[in-house]
Amino acid sequence: MLTKRIIPCLDIKDGRTVKGVNFENIRDAGDPVELGALYAQEGADELVFLDIAATNEQRKTLRKLVNRIAHHINIPFTVGGGITSVDDVSLLLQNGADKISVNTSAFKRPELVSELAKEFGSQCVVLAIDTKREEDGQWYVYLNGGRVKTEMLCADWAREGVSRGAGEILLTSMNNDGTKKGFALDITKELAGSLTVPVIASGGGGTKEHFVDVLGEGKADAALAASIFHFKEIGIPELKGYLQEHNITVRI
Amino acid sequence: MNLAIVKYNAGNIRSVLYALERIGKEAVVTDDPAEIKAADKVIFPGVGEASTAMGYLKERGLDELIRGLKQPVLGICLGMQLLCSYSEENDTDCLGIFENQVRRFDGAGLKVPQIGWNNVFGLRSPFFDGVPEQSYCYFVHGYYAALGVDTIASSDYGLVYSSGLQKGNFYGVQFHPEKSAQVGERILTNFIEKI
Numbered sequence: 001m002l003t004k005r006i007i008p009c010l011d012i013k014d015g016r017t018v019k020g021v022n023f024e025n026i027r028d029a030g031d032p033v034e035l036g037a038l039y040a041q042e043g044a045d046e047l048v049f050l051d052i053a054a055t056n057e058q059r060k061t062l063r064k065l066v067n068r069i070a071h072h073i074n075i076p077f078t079v080g081g082g083i084t085s086v087d088d089v090s091l092l093l094q095n096g097a098d099k100i101s102v103n104t105s106a107f108k109r110p111e112l113v114s115e116l117a118k119e120f121g122s123q124c125v126v127l128a129i130d131t132k133r134e135e136d137g138q139w140y141v142y143l144n145g146g147r148v149k150t151e152m153l154c155a156d157w158a159r160e161g162v163s164r165g166a167g168e169i170l171l172t173s174m175n176n177d178g179t180k181k182g183f184a185l186d187i188t189k190e191l192a193g194s195l196t197v198p199v200i201a202s203g204g205g206g207t208k209e210h211f212v213d214v215l216g217e218g219k220a221d222a223a224l225a226a227s228i229f230h231f232k233e234i235g236i237p238e239l240k241g242y243l244q245e246h247n248i249t250v251r252i
Numbered sequence: 253m254n255l256a257i258v259k260y261n262a263g264n265i266r267s268v269l270y271a272l273e274r275i276g277k278e279a280v281v282t283d284d285p286a287e288i289k290a291a292d293k294v295i296f297p298g299v300g301e302a303s304t305a306m307g308y309l310k311e312r313g314l315d316e317l318i319r320g321l322k323q324p325v326l327g328i329c330l331g332m333q334l335l336c337s338y339s340e341e342n343d344t345d346c347l348g349i350f351e352n353q354v355r356r357f358d359g360a361g362l363k364v365p366q367i368g369w370n371n372v373f374g375l376r377s378p379f380f381d382g383v384p385e386q387s388y389c390y391f392v393h394g395y396y397a398a399l400g401v402d403t404i405a406s407s408d409y410g411l412v413y414s415s416g417l418q419k420g421n422f423y424g425v426q427f428h429p430e431k432s433a434q435v436g437e438r439i440l441t442n443f444i445e446k447i
Contacts, residue, residue, distance in 0.1 A: 121330070198363050222368070
C-alpha cells in the first residue's frame with residue numbers, strides 16, 4: 001500500500017538552510033547537505049530544497065549544491081527556486097535532482113508547466129502554490145515568496161496546473177506557515193479530495209497531532225515541514241511511530 | 253566489472269551513477285555504442301515521457317543497440333517501460349523485449365502519477381536476494397506494466413501490476429532502486445554481484 005510521506009523542507013539562501021516565520025525574519029538552520037543526509041537516515045521519505053533567493057548569479061551555486069546533495073542522499077529530492085525554462089530544469093535534473101518545483105514563473109507563463117511535462121514527464125513537475133485566505137474567506141494565489149497577491153483562486157490555479165501536466169501540488173498556506181498551530185485543513189482537503197494528483201500540505205505543522213490531522217482528515221498525500229525538524233522539536237522516527245499508532249500508513 | 257549507464261534524454265541518469273558510487277561501484281555514463289556493447293552490465297535508467305525518449309533513442313540508433321545486448325541489462329522506471337512492447341503514453345511503440353503492455357493508471361479516485369513508497373511482493377529471482385517480501389521501494393510513475401509471464405515482482409496501486417520484470421538477460425524495475433534507501437542499494441548490489 002502506498003504510504004503517506006513525511007517531507008522535510010530545506011529553504012536555501014546563500015548555500016545555507018534558513019527558516020522564515022510568515023515568509024520573513026529569516027533564521028539560519030545549518031548546512032543543507034548535512035541536514036538532508038541526517039533526515040534521510042532518520043527515515044524522511046523525500047526532501048525538498050527551495051532556493052528562496054534564486055538569482056542568475058546564485059543559480060550556478062545551486063547546481064553545485066544539488067550535485068552534492070545527489071551524491072550524499074539515497075532518497076528522492078525536489079529542487080525549486082528561480083526555475084523559468086526547460087533548460088533550467090534540464091540542468092537541475094542532470095545534476096541529480098529527481099523533481100523540480102515551479103511557482104511564480106509558472107503562474108506568469110502557464111505554458112511552462114505544459115513544456116516541462118512534455119519534456120520530462122508529469123512525475124517530475126511539482127507545482128508549488130503559496131496561498132492565503134483573505135477576509136472574504138477565499139484562498140488566493142500569492143507570488144514571489146508571498147509578497148505579491150493575485151486575483152486567482154488557489155483551487156482554480158491548481159486545477160489549471162494539473163490540466164497542464166503538473167504531477168504534484170505543493171500547497172503552502174501563508175496564514176499557517178511558521179505559526180506551528182496546525183496545517184490549513186480546509187483548503188488542503190478541498191484540493192486533495194478533488195485533484196487527480198498528490199497534494200503535499202505545507203505550513204503550520206507544529207505537533208505530531210497536526211500531522212495526523214492533515215494526513216487523515218485533511219486527506220493530504222504528504223506533509224512538509226521545516227523548522228520543527230531543523231530545530232529538533234520533533235524527530236522523524238518519533239513522528240512516524242505516532243502516525244502509525246494513529247492508523248496512518250507510513251514507511252518505518 | 254565494467255558497468256555502463258545508457259545516456260539519453262531521460263531524467264535521473266546521474267542519480268543512478270551516484271547511487272552506484274555510494275555502494276562502491278564505478279560506472280560510465282555513455283551513449284557510445286561500442287562502449288555500451290563492451291560493458292559487462294548495462295543499466296538503462298530513465299524518468300520522463302515515453303515518446304520523447306523513444307524518439308531520442310531511435311535518432312541515435314540506440315533502440316537497435318539495446319535490443320541486441322547479450323549481457324545483463326537493467327531497465328529502471330521509464331527504462332523498464334521502454335523495454336516493454338507498447339506504451340499508452342502518447343501511443344508509443346517500445347523496444348519489445350517484454351511482451352507486457354504499459355497502461356495509464358485510471359482507477360476511480362486514484363491519484364496519478366503514483367508518487368511515493370509502496371510495497372513489493374511475490375519476489376523471485378536472485379535479483380531480490382536479501383530483500384524481504386513487502387519491502388518499501390520508491391515509485392514515481394503514471395503508467396504501469398501489466399502482469400505477465402516475465403513478472404518477478406508485483407505491487408498494488410488500485411490494481412496489482414509488475415514492479416519487476418525479467419526475460420533472459422533483461423531485467424526491469426518500475427521503482428527507483430537508486431532512491432529506495434537501503435533496500436534499493438541491496439537490489440543494485442545484487443544486479444552487479446549476483447546476476
